[in-house]
Amino acid sequence: MKPIRILIIGAGNRGNTYASYSKSFPNEMEIIAVAEPNVQKRNLFAEEYKLKPSYCFNSWEEALKGERLAEAVIICTQDQMHVKPALAALKLDYHVLLEKPMATSEDDCKKLAEAGLNTNKIFGLCHVLRFTSHYTKMKEIIDTGLIGEIVSIEHLEPVNYWHMAHSYVRGNWRKLEESSPMILAKSCHDLDLLRWLADSPCKHISSFGSLKHFKNENAPEGSTERCIDGCEVEKECPYSALKLYLNMDITHWPVSVITNDFSKEGREKVLREGPYGRCVYKSDNDVVDHQVVNMEFVNGITASFTMSAFTEGHRRTRIMGTMGEMIGNFETINVSDFRNHSKEIVWEKTSEDAMGHGGGDFGLIKQFISAITANNLTLFESSIDASLESHLMAFAAEKSRLTKKIIEI
Numbered sequence: 001m002k003p004i005r006i007l008i009i010g011a012g013n014r015g016n017t018y019a020s021y022s023k024s025f026p027n028e029m030e031i032i033a034v035a036e037p038n039v040q041k042r043n044l045f046a047e048e049y050k051l052k053p054s055y056c057f058n059s060w061e062e063a064l065k066g067e068r069l070a071e072a073v074i075i076c077t078q079d080q081m082h083v084k085p086a087l088a089a090l091k092l093d094y095h096v097l098l099e100k101p102m103a104t105s106e107d108d109c110k111k112l113a114e115a116g117l118n119t120n121k122i123f124g125l126c127h128v129l130r131f132t133s134h135y136t137k138m139k140e141i142i143d144t145g146l147i148g149e150i151v152s153i154e155h156l157e158p159v160n161y162w163h164m165a166h167s168y169v170r171g172n173w174r175k176l177e178e179s180s181p182m183i184l185a186k187s188c189h190d191l192d193l194l195r196w197l198a199d200s201p202c203k204h205i206s207s208f209g210s211l212k213h214f215k216n217e218n219a220p221e222g223s224t225e226r227c228i229d230g231c232e233v234e235k236e237c238p239y240s241a242l243k244l245y246l247n248m249d250i251t252h253w254p255v256s257v258i259t260n261d262f263s264k265e266g267r268e269k270v271l272r273e274g275p276y277g278r279c280v281y282k283s284d285n286d287v288v289d290h291q292v293v294n295m296e297f298v299n300g301i302t303a304s305f306t307m308s309a310f311t312e313g314h315r316r317t318r319i320m321g322t323m324g325e326m327i328g329n330f331e332t333i334n335v336s337d338f339r340n341h342s343k344e345i346v347w348e349k350t351s352e353d354a355m356g357h358g359g360g361d362f363g364l365i366k367q368f369i370s371a372i373t374a375n376n377l378t379l380f381e382s383s384i385d386a387s388l389e390s391h392l393m394a395f396a397a398e399k400s401r402l403t404k405k406i407i408e409i
Helices: 013-019 039-048 083-091 106-117 133-144 161-169 188-198 241-245 264-273 356-374 384-403
Strands: 004-009 029-035 072-075 095-098 123-125 150-158 202-210 290-297 302-308 316-321 324-328 332-337 342-348
Touching (some): 004 013, 004 356, 013 039, 013 072, 013 356, 029 039, 072 083, 083 095, 095 356, 133 316, 133 324, 133 332, 133 356, 150 188, 161 241, 188 290, 188 302, 188 384, 202 384, 241 264, 290 384
Parallel strands (some): 004 029, 072 095, 095 123
Antiparallel strands (some): 202 290, 290 302, 316 324, 332 342
16 A cells, blocks of 8 residues: 655644654655745755655645645644644645644634534644553553542643743743743643543633743843853853753754754854843743643543643653552553552553654554544544644633633533
8 A cells, every 4th residue: 555645834843753754654654745934944854855846835825725735734833823724725635634732712723623523534633642652551541440430630741941941931932922822832732631531521620820930030140131142140040042052962852943053153143143042031931831720520530730841851640540549651650559559560661652752743643644544534533623622621721820710611
């Protein structure tokens, strides 16, 4: 069987990540076209995947204005640019995989979900956490009843202090008006995960959080507008752009986001001229740097979710049942059985799980390709209509944070 042909819209970090599946599994997937407004990124992508010049487009409008070029399209544009290309691709009869979040307003999310119900093509969202072997194993253990009836779930997303500085203080997701609330942009797939593990719609939600640290009033004495301008406290600052981007051993993400010139001179140039060189206390960011969300599901399960910039490491999840407890991270899963007082490691990370998002990036693409090959919409779990719930939860959480009220969904 021939590999599924793919058009990539948006040749940034996520577009390149999903496209790279074709290198590992060329018999399953082939990248044949790209739409990317940045000339340098577009040319590098075209060279990487040996694309014909006629299949390299400056915009999604150009790529989707004629006949269908491939079987499927993967859309990895910025958050506020998802709706129009997704609807246009569906109109041309493409299978569509859309980067999260699906949209930045409730109305647009509902519009996409409705479009998903009215198409005979696979229309899915990149909720990659569902596809990690780690969380797949946790879901499997829940479904076996090993730890009894689930009562509560506790979930932590450690954004990581340096990731916060890169993406949400200096980067593309730093401002509400240009992106979306951080609980949506960063954590809609955590909310999707909790909905999936609870196996029930969410009924009530409350949330608290704010931008506490990354603002001008917390700028240390002696700090400068840019880290590279002789800042007196740069060497002691954990958020120093010089520490992150001038590490010459790093040529992948996040350095690959800010420049394609990995020389010291090239890096220093963007730190002097672009947003990634700014002091984290003197940027124009306004999204939260910490937030907690409490949830009550229809089946009575309660869940607490914490998202914090002031962390290191990977996600951690504790699931509390009537007959046992399960604690998991991206390294191990431990199960305690109350009936016989036993404790057991039931899963440990392998080399495959060390890949993007604990193996979830490739797991997502594998299921998407398999569903297309089988021509079976039900084989892809992260459908756009199933994903709507997590987004409505995110909007409700943000409403609760701003109003200090419990929100009924």
